[in-house]
Amino acid sequence: MRSISFGQATVEATAAAMREDETVVVAGEDIGWGGNFGQFKGLLEEFGPKRVLDMPISEALILGSAVGAAVTGLRPVASLSFVEFTMGAMDEIINQAAKFRYMFGGQVSVPMVVRASDGVLRSSGAQHSESFEAFFSHMPGLKVVAPSNPADAKGLLRSAIADDDPVIYLENKKITFRKGEVPEGDYRIALGEASVARSGSDVSLITYSVMAQHALEAAQVLFEEHSVEAEVVDLRTLVPLDIESVLTSVAKTRRAVICHEAWTFGGFGAEISSQINEHLFGELAAPVVRVGARSAPIPFSPPLERELVPEASEVVEAVLRTVKL
Amino acid sequence: MRSISFGQATVEATAAAMREDETVVVAGEDIGWGGNFGQFKGLLEEFGPKRVLDMPISEALILGSAVGAAVTGLRPVASLSFVEFTMGAMDEIINQAAKFRYMFGGQVSVPMVVRASDGVLRSSGAQHSESFEAFFSHMPGLKVVAPSNPADAKGLLRSAIADDDPVIYLENKKITFRKGEVPEGDYRIALGEASVARSGSDVSLITYSVMAQHALEAAQVLFEEHSVEAEVVDLRTLVPLDIESVLTSVAKTRRAVICHEAWTFGGFGAEISSQINEHLFGELAAPVVRVGARSAPIPFSPPLERELVPEASEVVEAVLRTVKL
Amino acid sequence: MAADFKDMETNWEAYRKLFLIRAFEERLETLFAEGKIPGFVHTYIGQEAIAVGVCANLRTDDYITSTHRGHGHAIAKGIDLNGLMAEVFGKVTGICKGRGGSMHVADFSKGILGANGIVAAGTVIAAGAGLSIQTRQEDQVVVCFFGDGGINKGTVHEAMNFCSVKNLPVVFVCENNQYAQFTSRKLTTSVSDLSLRGAAYGMPAVSMDGNDLLEVVEVSQKAIADARVGMGPTLVVADTYRFGGHYVGDPQAYRSKEEVAQSRRRDPLLLFENHLILQGLADKEALELERESILELVDKAVAFAEQSEYPEVRSVIDYVFTDVTEK
Amino acid sequence: MAADFKDMETNWEAYRKLFLIRAFEERLETLFAEGKIPGFVHTYIGQEAIAVGVCANLRTDDYITSTHRGHGHAIAKGIDLNGLMAEVFGKVTGICKGRGGSMHVADFSKGILGANGIVAAGTVIAAGAGLSIQTRQEDQVVVCFFGDGGINKGTVHEAMNFCSVKNLPVVFVCENNQYAQFTSRKLTTSVSDLSLRGAAYGMPAVSMDGNDLLEVVEVSQKAIADARVGMGPTLVVADTYRFGGHYVGDPQAYRSKEEVAQSRRRDPLLLFENHLILQGLADKEALELERESILELVDKAVAFAEQSEYPEVRSVIDYVFTDVTEK
Ligand SMILES: Cc1ncc(C[n+]2csc(CCOP(=O)(O)OP(=O)(O)O)c2C)c(N)n1
Ligand SMILES: Cc1ncc(C[n+]2csc(CCOP(=O)(O)OP(=O)(O)O)c2C)c(N)n1
Numbered sequence A, B: 001m002r003s004i005s006f007g008q009a010t011v012e013a014t015a016a017a018m019r020e021d022e023t024v025v026v027a028g029e030d031i032g033w034g035g036n037f038g039q040f041k042g043l044l045e046e047f048g049p050k051r052v053l054d055m056p057i058s059e060a061l062i063l064g065s066a067v068g069a070a071v072t073g074l075r076p077v078a079s080l081s082f083v084e085f086t087m088g089a090m091d092e093i094i095n096q097a098a099k100f101r102y103m104f105g106g107q108v109s110v111p112m113v114v115r116a117s118d119g120v121l122r123s124s125g126a127q128h129s130e131s132f133e134a135f136f137s138h139m140p141g142l143k144v145v146a147p148s149n150p151a152d153a154k155g156l157l158r159s160a161i162a163d164d165d166p167v168i169y170l171e172n173k174k175i176t177f178r179k180g181e182v183p184e185g186d187y188r189i190a191l192g193e194a195s196v197a198r199s200g201s202d203v204s205l206i207t208y209s210v211m212a213q214h215a216l217e218a219a220q221v222l223f224e225e226h227s228v229e230a231e232v233v234d235l236r237t238l239v240p241l242d243i244e245s246v247l248t249s250v251a252k253t254r255r256a257v258i259c260h261e262a263w264t265f266g267g268f269g270a271e272i273s274s275q276i277n278e279h280l281f282g283e284l285a286a287p288v289v290r291v292g293a294r295s296a297p298i299p300f301s302p303p304l305e306r307e308l309v310p311e312a313s314e315v316v317e318a319v320l321r322t323v324k325l
Numbered sequence C, D: 001m002a003a004d005f006k007d008m009e010t011n012w013e014a015y016r017k018l019f020l021i022r023a024f025e026e027r028l029e030t031l032f033a034e035g036k037i038p039g040f041v042h043t044y045i046g047q048e049a050i051a052v053g054v055c056a057n058l059r060t061d062d063y064i065t066s067t068h069r070g071h072g073h074a075i076a077k078g079i080d081l082n083g084l085m086a087e088v089f090g091k092v093t094g095i096c097k098g099r100g101g102s103m104h105v106a107d108f109s110k111g112i113l114g115a116n117g118i119v120a121a122g123t124v125i126a127a128g129a130g131l132s133i134q135t136r137q138e139d140q141v142v143v144c145f146f147g148d149g150g151i152n153k154g155t156v157h158e159a160m161n162f163c164s165v166k167n168l169p170v171v172f173v174c175e176n177n178q179y180a181q182f183t184s185r186k187l188t189t190s191v192s193d194l195s196l197r198g199a200a201y202g203m204p205a206v207s208m209d210g211n212d213l214l215e216v217v218e219v220s221q222k223a224i225a226d227a228r229v230g231m232g233p234t235l236v237v238a239d240t241y242r243f244g245g246h247y248v249g250d251p252q253a254y255r256s257k258e259e260v261a262q263s264r265r266r267d268p269l270l271l272f273e274n275h276l277i278l279q280g281l282a283d284k285e286a287l288e289l290e291r292e293s294i295l296e297l298v299d300k301a302v303a304f305a306e307q308s309e310y311p312e313v314r315s316v317i318d319y320v321f322t323d324v325t326e327k
């Protein structure tokens, strides 16, 4: 299979959706020129400015108009180049998009996708480095997707655009340029299904987005250097959460390490940890451990940034602490 | 001691702070007329319109200007009558207030309080009934306070206004009019200290805000009807979290039920549950249980609303399930 | 009064709608006082001519976005009265199956994209509906209702700029009823002539007497017609006054009884009634009969709502998602 | 060129600042290309006359809010050069101890309330600083710098309305450099004359040639003086052009080389240099000497930054709160 980047895979998924369904439009700042990470390359040329909309710096308008368009016949894909910019449009996400279907008694669905790049990338600083999936996944009515590799990116984005509910689709910046094998053609992955990215019997690494890649690296190190066999469960979708896959894996390994780049405190990992503990009480060999960022805004200085957010080595350490028990 | 309402207690704390420190100002929509829940009664008369500011319907401005004022010599108390309106000012909370001190290397502190009413009150509907403490407590740099009774409201608000960091102060609507004994004079409760609102040996109810009241009612029922002795730990402050008090209680009772009105999924209870499980692994007699709202926007219709959000009876049921184990 | 409607039926229809809104809202006041309505209720009394006059120029497939004070807009745009009443009661027969309530009435089949509890949230949603029309190359129009308090929200700015840049078929109708909750407009708004806000976007802007139905019809007719033929958005400021409190039960300490009494002299319903009589278009008896039949409709709607059931509690999670159901 | 500065020293000082900003930014371009600067860097090249001209009218205790393109504002307002350079390197000797970086330089002791990575975030912060001045009954002034792209953010609307209502001492300086990232202003903004945005708030608004230092000084002098004596806010639109890419490394496919070359003919630095020479206020040699001494300052700042240490990793949690330390 050909190998393409995460960014290319998302262009492919978007273009395929736009070709198939003329109600799909893409709106965002500076997307006509291909987007900060090349996620829109070629779309303006192929689909023209009526379907690839360069928007003013008006995030509330970008997401609010997506809601208005979604309930009147379009399938908008609204893009914010950094997830922090969603903060200027939270009313539109939390009070509008998420609630319309429910509070209007099922009269409408809100088929829109909010794409945003998140995560730490080389000293982007406190306002361009964060991961906010915990915000979105707490709000009923939103689906939340966070792929870790190009193939999943293509398959999940395709499904997200086809989905009738509002989907928050989070693209991690650190892996945007990484390549991987991606099926050609109309490739889709159902929302809400985790994948076992690596099998193992000693410990379950429950993860998503960039940390799924770090978890795979960690699993390799654990195997080669410590003879520990780690299973990596890549959630891919946080809402709806495939808790069955998580529980199946942890029931087998009896040890779980949850890994995400977002702050540990109040992070999505807490939900997973709580559910594992609720369901597998008394069956675990070690406490469920969370690997995430320490509680501070993301610092600019490279050594501080590296200290704050976890990568593979933190996962290895956490697993070694866990398997010793 | 005299008994006054939650609302009166907060007026008392605000007025005391304003008398003591002339840099304290209060800003919000319609506060000159006393506020939706009477939380500002008499302030305009006593302190005048330069310190009690009726603001335009511009939430980003209300909170953003609080940041600007806080770093240039004032101690603003910015008020939004329903917590949902913070969604129009999340950039100012998450990207500005929370980060200023850290990203500017400690040059400034941001002494401001964001007050907002949250929670379910008699069919206020999907956009006026929610509890968003999980959002705020995930963001490093914000302190989060959620009192459950008039005395705590007075003591905590006084400390929040005196605090040099941004504090999100959440007043639950359902208990705004409830009365309780409140000390006169300069009464303060340090942020970050939980209180054991009732002692017990069979199970720990970890809670805050309105659910602390429901937990106390539940504890009474459990004692009278089921001879179960529940200990109620009222967190009062979510950030900084007094995890020691939680662990001390749960280490003793070996059973924990976490109660909040917010959605269970991704809620603050998940953080508490995770930490209990991390620290007390193998020492618990039953899984940690969470009692919170089911995952839907808050419905208007009274029976649906009552079905979605927990009160005392749900706590009783959860405890009974837990103590049977 | 400005130009007449062209035919009698339109006159009658307008009168019926004006009175229906008034009767509906007054009934809600009673029902609320009797404890029959949950939540809080914001009535449209005094502003009826705006919704009725504007919507007289709209087709069923045109859209409106509305506010927390949305019953009048919904009725003017043709919402089913029983469904509206039952919704305000929180019954399963409500237009939103009881999940929305007074602040969230909507009827997408009539182009009513929802009342909204967040001030000025409808502005950006209207912009999106306008974009959708333009993309689909239809000749529909969107009317975005919002208040004089709402005009200071950032969303208004973002929406107006965008609609102007893209030349979208959106008419912004600002209902200038002098107050936002308990605060006078003068305290919080930098210009007293709200139509000055249009020029900032290169958008035509016009003020009108919002209590004069025929003036509303005429002014909004032009704005809507322009939008429909691709001439882009207009800002229409409708000067009016809120006769009731901000919500039912509001003690209204922030304004004098005299001020309210004064404003009631320009009751939009009476103004139009007088016009019909003076022009010989209707007589008092005929109007009286009409009102009675409307009051009956309202009675029936109340009976319908009262006899309806509340939603079943086991349905509480329905409609969160289109496809996910709780296990 | 408009009126002259009153004395020679002020002329020299302005020239020094203009050139210092230019030299600083050009050095960053080199350092970035060499991989010595982490993150991304937005340079102020071509817009120097705006910050320098505006800040020439400010006192140290006046405030400014800035943008992602903030080095020029900070230098003009008097930030310590070594601290600024070390910050951009992420060193512990940086003005923000390496935690901020290029997009978050700030010096509160000089009234610099921060560069900001969120477009137009400074507008509402500036409003708050203005409110603070008014409450404290001081005669300070706030200048809020923002861009032609930023003007469409809702925060601009909310801030301008409020400053106007409260008559706050805030001057809004919109730097109209024709682009927001890779998008021409014309694509996204409803009016081509941005000063039209002032009237919506009853706020005086004026446009000026942002590349003409003396015009900037004169126009902003009036706005700042008005604000200082309680005459309220002004919107000042400074027309200019961004010589460099949006960030260092931007391939700039969205505009032609000719357009950039054309704009460079009106280089604010050369315009002022010519003015000084033509008016006989300075000769080429003196200016050359001055430039050399400034280049030395920049060299020293780079050396300072390069020799400084990174922050210690165990300090990573410091400064989150004033009083809470991690256990
Ligand atoms: C974003 C937001 N802020 C505040 C409120 C509270 N609130 C509800 S109605 C209202 C006043 C609205 O005034 P206006 O826009 O003039 O409409 P009117 O009530 O006069 O019809 C306010 C402040 C809200 N619902 N949403
Ligand atoms: C709220 C927000 N939206 C988008 C961005 C991404 N962004 C950074 S700079 C910029 C363009 C800003 O244009 P302008 O205001 O004209 O300033 P200039 O870069 O021209 O100085 C954009 C869109 C951002 N930083 N913040």
Ligand SMILES: [Mg+2]
Residues within 6 Å of the ligand: C147, C148, C149, C175, C176, C177, C178, C179, C180, C181
């Ligand atoms: Mg009003």
Ligand SMILES: [Mg+2]
Residues within 6 Å of the ligand: D147, D148, D149, D175, D176, D177, D178, D179, D180, D181
């Ligand atoms: Mg620009």
